[in-house]
Amino acid sequence: MSKKVLMKGNEVIAEAAIQAGCKAFFGYPITPQNEIPEYMSAHIERRNGIFVQAESEVAAINMCYGAAATGARVMTSSSSPGMALKQEGISYMSGADLPVLMVNVSRCGPGLGGILPAQGDYFMATRGGGNGDYRTPVFAPAYIQECSDLVFHSFDIAEKYRTPVMILLDGMLGQMMEPVEIRPTPPIEADKSWVVDGNTDKRPPNIVNSLSLLGDVLEQQNLIRFEKYAEIERTECMVENTVKDGDEIAVVAYGVPARIVSNAIEELSAEGIRAGLIRPITLWPFPYDVFQNLPASVKHVLVAELSMGQMVEDVKLGVNGKYPVHFYGRCGGMVFDPSEIADKVREIIKGHTPAEPVPRNGKPSDRCTKHTKGGAQ
Amino acid sequence: MAAKVIYEKSRGLKDNPLTYCPGCSHGTIHKLVAESLVELDVLERTIAVAPVGCSVLAYNYFNCDGIQAAHGRAPAVATGIKRVCPDKIVFAYQGDGDLASIGTAEIIHAAHRGENFTVIFVNNAIYGMTGGQMAPTTLINQKTTTSPYGRFEETTGKPLLVSEMLATIPGAAYIERVSVHDHAHILKAKRAIKKAFEYQVEGKGFCMVEVLAACPIGWNVLPVDSMKFVRDQMMPYYPLGVYKDRANIGGKGGAL
Numbered sequence: 001m002s003k004k005v006l007m008k009g010n011e012v013i014a015e016a017a018i019q020a021g022c023k024a025f026f027g028y029p030i031t032p033q034n035e036i037p038e039y040m041s042a043h044i045e046r047r048n049g050i051f052v053q054a055e056s057e058v059a060a061i062n063m064c065y066g067a068a069a070t071g072a073r074v075m076t077s078s079s080s081p082g083m084a085l086k087q088e089g090i091s092y093m094s095g096a097d098l099p100v101l102m103v104n105v106s107r108c109g110p111g112l113g114g115i116l117p118a119q120g121d122y123f124m125a126t127r128g129g130g131n132g133d134y135r136t137p138v139f140a141p142a143y144i145q146e147c148s149d150l151v152f153h154s155f156d157i158a159e160k161y162r163t164p165v166m167i168l169l170d171g172m173l174g175q176m177m178e179p180v181e182i183r184p185t186p187p188i189e190a191d192k193s194w195v196v197d198g199n200t201d202k203r204p205p206n207i208v209n210s211l212s213l214l215g216d217v218l219e220q221q222n223l224i225r226f227e228k229y230a231e232i233e234r235t236e237c238m239v240e241n242t243v244k245d246g247d248e249i250a251v252v253a254y255g256v257p258a259r260i261v262s263n264a265i266e267e268l269s270a271e272g273i274r275a276g277l278i279r280p281i282t283l284w285p286f287p288y289d290v291f292q293n294l295p296a297s298v299k300h301v302l303v304a305e306l307s308m309g310q311m312v313e314d315v316k317l318g319v320n321g322k323y324p325v326h327f328y329g330r331c332g333g334m335v336f337d338p339s340e341i342a343d344k345v346r347e348i349i350k351g352h353t354p355a356e357p358v359p360r361n362g363k364p365s366d367r368c369t370k371h372t373k374g375g376a377q
Numbered sequence: 378m379a380a381k382v383i384y385e386k387s388r389g390l391k392d393n394p395l396t397y398c399p400g401c402s403h404g405t406i407h408k409l410v411a412e413s414l415v416e417l418d419v420l421e422r423t424i425a426v427a428p429v430g431c432s433v434l435a436y437n438y439f440n441c442d443g444i445q446a447a448h449g450r451a452p453a454v455a456t457g458i459k460r461v462c463p464d465k466i467v468f469a470y471q472g473d474g475d476l477a478s479i480g481t482a483e484i485i486h487a488a489h490r491g492e493n494f495t496v497i498f499v500n501n502a503i504y505g506m507t508g509g510q511m512a513p514t515t516l517i518n519q520k521t522t523t524s525p526y527g528r529f530e531e532t533t534g535k536p537l538l539v540s541e542m543l544a545t546i547p548g549a550a551y552i553e554r555v556s557v558h559d560h561a562h563i564l565k566a567k568r569a570i571k572k573a574f575e576y577q578v579e580g581k582g583f584c585m586v587e588v589l590a591a592c593p594i595g596w597n598v599l600p601v602d603s604m605k606f607v608r609d610q611m612m613p614y615y616p617l618g619v620y621k622d623r624a625n626i627g628g629k630g631g632a633l
Binding site: 023024026050052054055056058059060062063064065066067068069070072074088089092096196197198199200201205206207208209210211 | 391420421422423424426427433434436437440441442443444445446447450453454455456457458459460461462465466467482483485486489490
C-alpha cells in the first residue's frame with residue numbers, strides 16, 4: 001500500500017523534521033516559508049516538541065544555539081532577508097561546533113527584494129555571510145520527496161559532524177504540492193558527551209563557546225574544524241549526473257530549475273541535440289570532480305540559475321578551463337521556461353550567442369520596464 | 378583543638394583565578410550568585426549563560442555547565458536552553474552594554490514571554506571590556522572614551538532605566554535593583570539574587586536583578602572612590618528597590 005500523500009513543500013519539511021526527532025523549532029514569520037512555522041506551531045508541541053515564535057530571526061537562531069547546546073535536535077527556517085539576519089548565529093554555532101538544521105526557502109533580492117522565487121542566496125549559503133573561517137553543508141532539493149529525504153539526512157549530517165546544516169530551496173518548491181512519502185530513518189548515534197544540559201552531578205561541567213583568546217589555541221581549533229570539513233568534502237558530496245557519452249553539452253542547474261532544464265533537454269533531444277544534466281544536490285561540498293570526468297563528446301558547459309550567476313563560479317572552478325562555461329539566468333523572481341534554456345543551447349551549439357538574450361514572452365526592452373506588483377513582505 | 382572554618386570560597390565557583398580588574402564588582406556578584414545556587418541546592422542542575430563583555434569568561438568561574446552567547450543574545454540562548462530543559466536552572470549574566478544596548482530586543486521579549494529563568498544584570502554605566510566607552514546607562518555629564526566631554530542629554534538621551542522599563546511588562550515576575558558598594562548592600566543584594574533563583578525553582582517566571590557595580594579602571598578612579606561613585610552618583614539616578622514582585626501582586630500577568 002502506498003503511503004504517498006499530497007503535500008506542500010514547506011509542510012513536508014516541517015512534518016519530516018518532527019518525524020526525524022526535531023525537539024525544538026524557533027522561527028519568525030517571513031514569506032514564502034510561513035507554512036513551516038505554522039505547521040510546527042500546530043503539530044510539534046502535541047508530539048513532545050517545543051515551538052517558539054521568536055522576536056526576530058536573530059533571536060531565533062540564538063535560541064537554536066542554546067537549545068542545540070543541550071544536545072537536542074533543533075531547527076529554524078526563514079527566507080532570504082531573514083537568513084541574512086541569522087548569519088551571526090550561524091558563525092557562532094560553527095565556532096561552537098553545534099548542530100542545527102536551517103531551512104532557507106529563498107526569495108528574490110537584494111534587500112527586501114520580493115517574495116517570488118530566486119536563487120540569489122547561493123553565495124550566502126555556500127560562502128557564509130558570517131564572520132570567520134567556517135563552512136556550512138548545503139543541500140538543495142529539487143523535488144518534494146527529496147525535501148523530505150534530505151531533512152532526515154541533514155539532521156544526521158549536522159549531528160555526525162557537529163555543524164550547522166542548511167537546506168536551500170526556492171519559494172516554488174516550498175509552495176507547490178507533490179505526492180510524497182515521508183520515509184523516516186533512525187537518527188544516528190551521535191556523541192553527546194559535550195552537551196550543557198545541567199547534569200553536573202554525573203560529570204564535570206561542560207562549556208560550549210566559540211571564544212578563544214590565545215592565537216595558537218584558536219588556530220589549532222580551526223585546523224581541527226577544517227579536518228572535519230575535509231572529511232565532509234570527501235564523503236558527503238551529492239550530485240545527479242545524467243551526462244552520457246555522445247552528449248555535446250552539460251547543463252548545470254540545482255533545485256527546481258534543474259527540472260526545467262530536464263524538460264529543455266527532452267525538447268532538444270527530439271531535434272537531435274544531445275545534452276545532459278548535472279544537478280548538484282550538495283552546494284557545499286560542491287561536486288567539482290564531476291567536471292573533470294565528463295565524456296569526451298562534451299564540448300560546452302552551460303549553467304542555468306535563477307540569479308545573475310553565482311553557482312557559475314563554482315562550475316568554473318570545477319571545469320578549470322577545460323570547456324567554455326556559458327551562463328543563462330533570470331532573476332527578480334522571473335523563472336525561465338524550458339524553451340529559453342533550449343534556445344540558449346541551440347545558440348551555443350551553433351557557435352552563435354546573441355548579445356542580448358530575448359526572453360520568450362517579450363521584447364528585450366520589456367525586461368527593463370516590466371515591474372511586478374508589490375505584495376506581502 | 379581542630380580549627381573551625383568560619384568562611385570559605387563557595388563551591389559554586391571554580392578554582393580558576395578571576396581575570397577582573399582590581400576593584401571591579403564582578404567578583405562580589407559572582408560570589409553571591411554561586412552562594413545562592415549552592416544554598417538552594419541547584420548548582421548541579423544549573424546552566425550559566427555568559428555574555429559578551431567583561432564577564433564573557435564567566436563560564437570559567439561558575440562551577441556548573443556554561444555557554445557563551447553572542448553579544449546581547451544571552452536571553453535568547455537562555456530561552457533555547459530552558460525550553461528544552463525546563464527542570465534545569467538557567468541564568469543569564471549580562472552587563473549593561475550587552476543587555477541595555479545591543480540586547481534590548483532579547484531582554485524585553487524574554488520578559489514578555491515570561492521565560493522562567495533568572496537574569497543578573499550588572500550595571501556599571503560603561504562598556505568595560507572594550508575600554509570604557511559610553512553605554513545607554515552612562516550618567517549625564519559622565520566622561521567616557523566616546524563621551525570625552527561628558528554625556529549630553531540633547532544628543533544621547535538620559536540613562537536607560539532598565540528595571541523600571543521591564544517592570545511594566547506583564548510577563549516579568551520579579552525585578553529588583555540592588556548595589557554592592559558596601560557590606561550592608563551586599564547582604565541585601567544576596568537576598569535579592571537568591572530570591573530570583575528561588576522564584577525560578579518555583580516556576581514563577583522571568584526574574585531580573587539589576588546590580589549597580591563599580592568599574593574603577595573604566596571610570597579612571599581609585600577603587601574606594603568608585604564605591605563612593607556608586608553611592609553618590611549612581612544610586613540617586615538608579616533608585617534601589619523592588620520594581621516588580623509577583624508574590625505581592627498575585628498571579629502571572631499582574632500589573633506593577
